[in-house]
Amino acid sequence: GESVGLHLPTLSVQEGDNSIINCAYSNSASDYFIWYKQESGKGPQFIIDIRSNMDKRQGQRVTVLLNKTVKHLSLQIAATQPGDSAVYFCAEKRGFGGGGGNKLTFGTGTQLKVEL
């Protein structure tokens, strides 16, 4: 079936190191991808997004890479800080606006732990 999945359930990094969180998706029709951060007791918070006509997008300390050939995207966090500790999700949307309800399909999540 269609799915958006993550390779690693838990990732531990040292403070100051770069973090890379990976995500695989299976639907070639997916055209919009989002990374969310979820801290304990809170709802998912938007980090960065990328459309399928791009292969890289940068934000503040974060970069998302999209490889449509192998249906893979990754989130890179530079100089990881203790405040980055959270569960990270990739999510996929098929089709822009125009109805369909903007349904998001989420991956299973990766717990990022930042060690001091």
Place this chain on the structure above:
Amino acid sequence: DTAVSQTPKYLVTQMGNDKSIKCEQNLGHDTMYWYKQDSKKFLKIMFSYNNKELIINETVPNRFSPKSPDKAHLNLHINSLELGDSAVYFCASSQEGQVTSNYGYTFGSGTRLTVV
């Protein structure tokens, strides 16, 4: 001034009871959602409403009934609660057709439902 607010934040109830969770958004969005997050952090859409009209209903038992009195509110009523309904329920909203970053997709902070 919370953008998407849910009440209550915690809900503990016995099997067989009927309960409701309320959600309100003040972002002026036209689409609202209910997502369920299980104990393994997996997030899955349940319902989506656009301008008070149900547009997504994802294989959810009939015991779950969403109600949208207006486009700023989406409530979730659950009848005959079962142990397996224990989860965190997230409300979210977005603006259909908005092609700026993330469609304005905003999540509430969640309602932790525990059925005993």
